[in-house]
Amino acid sequence: MANITCKNIVKSYGAHPVIEGLNLEISDREFVVFLGPSGCGKSTMLRMIAGLEEVSAGHIAIGGTDVTDLPPGERGVAMVFQSYALYPHMTVADNITFGLRRQGNSRAEIAPRLKQVADLLGLTPFLERRPKNLSGGQQQRVAMARAMIKTPKVFLFDEPLSNLDAKLREKLRTEIRKIHMQLKTTTIFVTHDQLEAMTIADRIVLMRDGQIEQMGTPDEIFERPRSRFVADFIGTPAMNFVRAEIRAGDELCASGGGLTLTLSPHSFPDLVAGQKVELGLRPARMELCGQNSHNAIHGTVVLVENMGAEGQVITNVAGAEVSFVTKDFRSLSPGDPVTFSIAPDHIHVFDPETGRSLRKD
């Protein structure tokens, strides 16, 4: 059992609080991603769980044991750093086995475990090399092997893929996920890349200014963002936001910024006529449609971005830019009039003042 409990965590540097009263429960075997823009406190949070950073107030427990005042080496956690942090004066094998050798295990005892992790991560041919003679991806694999060989209760990853190129990042991401499915070790993974978070996490903890903005599965975060901040942060291309006003009438309807859209009364029972709102429209949830379709939006094509299988079409709708994604983008060119639509279920509505979602289901 290695669940993690963080209770009322406060972290301040001098008089400046970075994290104020954060509560978090991570269950055993869960893969949790701390996501957020830089400076939101996600790395600080991870480093406090690791023991590299002191907790100003509050308690951290791992597997039921209060570790708040324990040094990092006694918490049963292993960490992978963004910069890999390999020991440059040791070979790959020595790097991986250092922790076990330090605990007094003989090389003969360690050998089968070294072979196991080296095979798992494809490092067997490089064991006698120095870290500086490896590529970035290989170095990060060594760092992961070094963390894994100790069979810790918890894995901590601090932006481990940020220094790698896009292709390698994707590959290692898949590997990390596969390894987690095999080992089932409780994992916390910090990233500022929302796509990485969406693809790898069981649960995302989205942070902002030292607070948890929203916690949930990738689906919940994507489909039910609790605030405009979450909606804006998650999803590529980014969500369109349009200021609008609820109209009086039989149908629940909002208009503004040159468009009029029907909303689902089931999702937004509390909206009243005349209320100012901000609509959130995901580009990926919109599609080309006929002139008289339901919830049609009329605009002029400004730019078409080819993404291979699909294209992002940026349009001008009454002076504001609205973008959507379609497979049939090749027939469009700048200046063309275009009509596209969104299903009422996929429209998000936020309070323009607080940024909170007004969705009730």
Next chain:
Amino acid sequence: MDKLISSVAVRALLAFLLLVALGPILWTVLSAFKDLRDIVTPVPKILFTPTLDNFATILRNPTIRDGLLNSAVVVSAAVLVGAVLGIPAAHTLARYARKWGDDVQFFVLSLRFMPPVAIALPFIVLYLDLGIYDTLFGLVLVYLITTVSTIIWLAVPAFERVPREIEEAAAMEGCGPAEIFWRFSLPVAAPSLFGALVFTFVLVWNELLLALTLAAQKATLPVVAASITSLGKEVPWGVINAATVVLVLPPLVFIGLLMGLLNSMVRSGPK
């Protein structure tokens, strides 16, 4: 073709510069093996019958032998104690006291601003009173000012260049601060620290003024070498050159030894 010419030109220039830089050293070494009449001849001799007489003169001379021994003892002790005190201090400044690090570093450097004469005169009085005038211990003590300050000054940046994550990764494996310093920071910073030690060694090895003023019988090699020039009316050039070679050799040997030591230290963690 142009490429070839420019490449040849660059090489020729490099060779010329190398000759200018190494020429005097080469000449000194050659002269150390020459008889006096081969040295003072108006036409420089490239081909000559080498002799070891100069070295024999030097090494048979008890003053020079003692000078060599005194130098070796004083300088090794000063650098060793300087390193033992200075290197951990530098690591602490670089990692745990960054706030005051700049001030401390500047203070340490400011010790070097003083002209040695300013130290030498009051030290004579102090040393006479303390009864350590003309002792090797006294020389080591005064050289510690130089070695500790220079080593700290040069080692702080060396430790700052050690990535903090490496130390943190070691902490994650359960190492305490002392173990992190000994097994990680020190070996990773070793190449830069090595430069600092060599520089300090050479600085003290060549020191003349303090050695001249604070010791009389316990003269170090630079003092002895300086006195050789006034050995007689006929300047013994061969002996002087041989003395120079002897003076230069220990730092070279020291560098070699230290390099070997560092290489073995850096090789791996626990067995």
